[in-house]
Amino acid sequence: xxxxxxKIKNAFLILLIWILLINNVFTIASQDISLDDLxxxxxxxxxxxxxxxAKLMSDEEKQCxxxxxxxxxxxxxxxxxxxxxxxxxxxKKAGEKDNLIKIMNLTRLNYEEHREKTILELFVIxxxxxxxxxxxxxxxxxxxxxxxxxxxxxxxxxxxxxxARLNIxxxxxxxxxxxKNSDDFIRTMLPS
Amino acid sequence: MWKMKNPVKNPFLIILIFIFLLGTANAQEITQSxxxxxxxxxxxxxxxxxxxxxxxxSLPIQSDVEQVYVEGGLYMKENETITIAIGTTESAxxxxxxxxxxxxxxxxxxxxxxxxxxxEKTIMIAxxxxxxxQEIDENAMIETGDFTKIYFNNxxxxxxxxxxxxxxxxxxxxxxxxxxxxxxxSGISHHYSGSDSDTxxxxxxxxxxxxxxxxxxxxxxxxxxxxxxYRIPIIACIVIGSVGVLLFVSLYFxxxxxxxxxxxxxxxxxxxxxxxxxxxxxxLLENKEILRRSFIEKKLELAKSSLAATxxxxxxxxxxxxxxxxxxxxxxxxxxxxxx
Numbered sequence: 464x465x466x467x468x469x470k471i472k473n474a475f476l477i478l479l480i481w482i483l484l485i486n487n488v489f490t491i492a493s494q495d496i497s498l499d500d501l502x503x504x505x506x507x508x509x510x511x512x513x514x515x516x517a518k519l520m521s522d523e524e525k526q527c528x529x530x531x532x533x534x535x536x537x538x539x540x541x542x543x544x545x546x547x548x549x550x551x552x553x554x555k556k557a558g559e560k561d562n563l564i565k566i567m568n569l570t571r572l573n574y575e576e577h578r579e580k581t582i583l584e585l586f587v588i589x590x591x592x593x594x595x596x597x598x599x600x601x602x603x604x605x606x607x608x609x610x611x612x613x614x615x616x617x618x619x620x621x622x623x624x625x626x627a628r629l630n631i632x633x634x635x636x637x638x639x640x641x642x643k644n645s646d647d648f649i650r651t652m653l654p655s
Numbered sequence: 656m657w658k659m660k661n662p663v664k665n666p667f668l669i670i671l672i673f674i675f676l677l678g679t680a681n682a683q684e685i686t687q688s689x690x691x692x693x694x695x696x697x698x699x700x701x702x703x704x705x706x707x708x709x710x711x712x713s714l715p716i717q718s719d720v721e722q723v724y725v726e727g728g729l730y731m732k733e734n735e736t737i738t739i740a741i742g743t744t745e746s747a748x749x750x751x752x753x754x755x756x757x758x759x760x761x762x763x764x765x766x767x768x769x770x771x772x773x774x775e776k777t778i779m780i781a782x783x784x785x786x787x788x789q790e791i792d793e794n795a796m797i798e799t800g801d802f803t804k805i806y807f808n809n810x811x812x813x814x815x816x817x818x819x820x821x822x823x824x825x826x827x828x829x830x831x832x833x834x835x836x837x838x839x840x841s842g843i844s845h846h847y848s849g850s851d852s853d854t855x856x857x858x859x860x861x862x863x864x865x866x867x868x869x870x871x872x873x874x875x876x877x878x879x880x881x882x883x884x885y886r887i888p889i890i891a892c893i894v895i896g897s898v899g900v901l902l903f904v905s906l907y908f909x910x911x912x913x914x915x916x917x918x919x920x921x922x923x924x925x926x927x928x929x930x931x932x933x934x935x936x937x938x939l940l941e942n943k944e945i946l947r948r949s950f951i952e953k954k955l956e957l958a959k960s961s962l963a964a965t966x967x968x969x970x971x972x973x974x975x976x977x978x979x980x981x982x983x984x985x986x987x988x989x990x991x992x993x994x995x
Contacts, residue, residue, distance in 0.1 A: 587742035589711045599731055613729050620727050626746040627727025629703045631691055636781045637801045645701055645752060652703050652750050654726045
């Protein structure tokens, strides 16, 4: 091997070592930045935050999501959301984002103390109905009040765990034919 | 050896799978319902519906429905449809009032109701006790009592007609004239009142009602059952007498009609006669009695000479006999001619 060839080989090796060193420095620097992103102080939970499994969330993640839903449902500090409900909401956010937004809007129409129950119940109702119901509520103030009244009445019925059934009997029909008071008859028909 | 077919290529299997999937999809639907239609005598209907299951259902609703009462579900009323969504309550009720399920033509009422096709339905319709059901589906079950009930099972649409009896008496309030219900000429005035038991005990004689109605357009009063009982024998006599007169008149006309019949042989003889001869014979056949010569002369407007010649010809032909013992000759058909 000649002296000239030896010098070229050494220069090439030194250059290679330099490239590797610079690469390492950049890699370490970029890792520092991503760690900064994951720090609790910079966590932001919104409608786009998605978790594959809500049950595997860390305490910090749960807390973040809890704050997000409390804010969306306009819940004060005195009202909280149960862990089980939170997990369901996080799952819905991952799978039914649009439906969740509409349901949260409808839920806000009910009283604060009933909102947790309301949001869960509205997820049982078919999506296509929620969509129409939401559009109907947005139309005007009268519709909004109607929807508010309906949701409140519906949740009261759910709370009672009572099946809706007409109170109709031969005696009530006979009474209608005697006194001709249809308003009174309708009142007696309504489920108690 | 049996060879298994590729399921993807077998349409029968695909249809089976599809039906199975449909069945599972319907497992969480609203599948059962109970309809109650309470029809009042003014045609207004109060509809009450029980819905069972979870999901969404659209029900047809009439355009005049102003207020709906829904329990156990969320709902939206759009045009002539109400959509109800049921969640964990798994049942809901709907009540509304409408006048558009019934229509009236003259004295005939028609009830027509269309329902959804999603559920298994039981339907009960209540009507006042005095209605007369006219046309109805053969599968309907009718029950009478304090009011009339009609039951249907899974029938859609419901369509039937009914009427109220023309001599019906409808109870009203604040009156003690239980023994004197009044009718006006156009129908029933609602001036009768009393308890339910009073209503059941009052009966009317239809003949009396009809006689009173035929008296004229002035308001008339129908007698109570006590008064009616005194008059029954008189009415019976009148009815029997009328039937007797009708029978007598009918028999008279039948007999007259028989008398007027002419036998084929007589017709043949008539065809051989001259015009005047034929006229005289027909007149004698119609009257079937002895006629005076002057009567024939006047009736047929024949000249005396012509009549004399014609009668002589008829006598010669043994068709008529002429009695000349009296001043006015009398003519009758011969027994031979009458018997042929």
